[in-house]
Amino acid sequence: MTALANPVTLPGSLPGLLRPGSQVFYQGAYGVVVAANPGATQRPLFCRILGGKQRLDLPDLSEVELDLATPEGWDRAVRWLGERLGLPEGRNAPRWHASGYDYVLEADRDITVAATWVCFYPAFYQSIEVDFTSKNPILRIPGLKASTNSYQSAVTGLRTVCLAMADQPPVYARFLEEKQRSSHESV
Amino acid sequence: MSLSKTLPGSIPGLLRPGSPVLWKGEPSIVVPTRSPTSSSTRFLVYCAGQNRVDVAYPKDTVLDIDDTTGFLHAKEWLWRACTTHPAGPQLHWLNAGSGRWFLSNPEAALAFDIATLDPTEALRLACLQKAGL
Numbered sequence: 001m002t003a004l005a006n007p008v009t010l011p012g013s014l015p016g017l018l019r020p021g022s023q024v025f026y027q028g029a030y031g032v033v034v035a036a037n038p039g040a041t042q043r044p045l046f047c048r049i050l051g052g053k054q055r056l057d058l059p060d061l062s063e064v065e066l067d068l069a070t071p072e073g074w075d076r077a078v079r080w081l082g083e084r085l086g087l088p089e090g091r092n093a094p095r096w097h098a099s100g101y102d103y104v105l106e107a108d109r110d111i112t113v114a115a116t117w118v119c120f121y122p123a124f125y126q127s128i129e130v131d132f133t134s135k136n137p138i139l140r141i142p143g144l145k146a147s148t149n150s151y152q153s154a155v156t157g158l159r160t161v162c163l164a165m166a167d168q169p170p171v172y173a174r175f176l177e178e179k180q181r182s183s184h185e186s187v
Numbered sequence: 188m189s190l191s192k193t194l195p196g197s198i199p200g201l202l203r204p205g206s207p208v209l210w211k212g213e214p215s216i217v218v219p220t221r222s223p224t225s226s227s228t229r230f231l232v233y234c235a236g237q238n239r240v241d242v243a244y245p246k247d248t249v250l251d252i253d254d255t256t257g258f259l260h261a262k263e264w265l266w267r268a269c270t271t272h273p274a275g276p277q278l279h280w281l282n283a284g285s286g287r288w289f290l291s292n293p294e295a296a297l298a299f300d301i302a303t304l305d306p307t308e309a310l311r312l313a314c315l316q317k318a319g320l
């Protein structure tokens with residue numbers, strides 16, 4: 001992994017992002033979340049070293065940041081994005097990479113509904129395409145790639161997409177809702 | 188947590204800050220220590236049941252690889268134990284069929300012969316094999 005000049009982080013306030021074991025920054029110090037509410041609406045319990053001793057804190061969610069440069073932070077962010085999109089959880093986190101001018105999120109397993117769904121995301125000012133038909137469900141987000149360094153590009157792209165998805169209902173749930181609505185209308 | 192989904196905490200370098208462990212039978216999380224090298228002899232854990240940080244010895248702990256972070260830490264340990272190639276941000280544990288598993292990142296791959304279809308069990312057996320246990 002190429003080191004980044006500046007740490008790339010995600011706010012701990014993203015719903016459901018933090019979980020026990022997440023490595024985060026808080027007040028300039030680095031530590032580990034040891035207990036977190038799954039809905040992430042409450043303060044996480046956080047352990048760090050302060051003055052040479054371990055200290056437990058209950059920081060406000062807005063004060064903690066997940067470090068995307070650690071394997072754990074990357075893994076959690078990609079899983080979180082997969083959860084927001086309704087991709088099935090596998091043993092591996094979905095693969096996240098920059099491909100040409102697109103970003104691709106690719107899950108491990110088959111899912112039950114086969115369709116390609118394109119939806120407009122105001123946060124991106126464009127549509128993203130979720131292809132549930134392939135063996136590995138794929139999310140393709142066009143035109144965000146800005147850097148020639150593929151790791152730098154992938155990690156900053158991951159941050160951008162996670163932030164944009166934060167206030168969106170899960171994609172898969174929206175897809176099912178639309179499908180249900182259109183079947184009611186046809187009856 | 189099922190003990191069949193765990194690895195011994197005594198495997199050197201396996202546990203890291205954030206590792207989900209069973210410590211004396213209690214679900215716990217490994218927390219940062221002042222000295223990163225101290226984890227081979229003892230380390231600190233936050234025990235949810237007792238709501239406190241305590242000193243733990245490797246022989247009293249097992250890593251929960253049914254947990255996504257535990258699974259990640261086992262993959263990272265196996266990669267580091269087998270190669271000097273950097274792991275990169277994404278390591279994938281893949282079944283290639285015919286009793287063969289791969290641990291791969293976009294640039295390199297390691298092969299393991301393990302006759303099971305369960306990814307967690309296959310990773311557990313590969314780690315135990317590599318640790319000589």
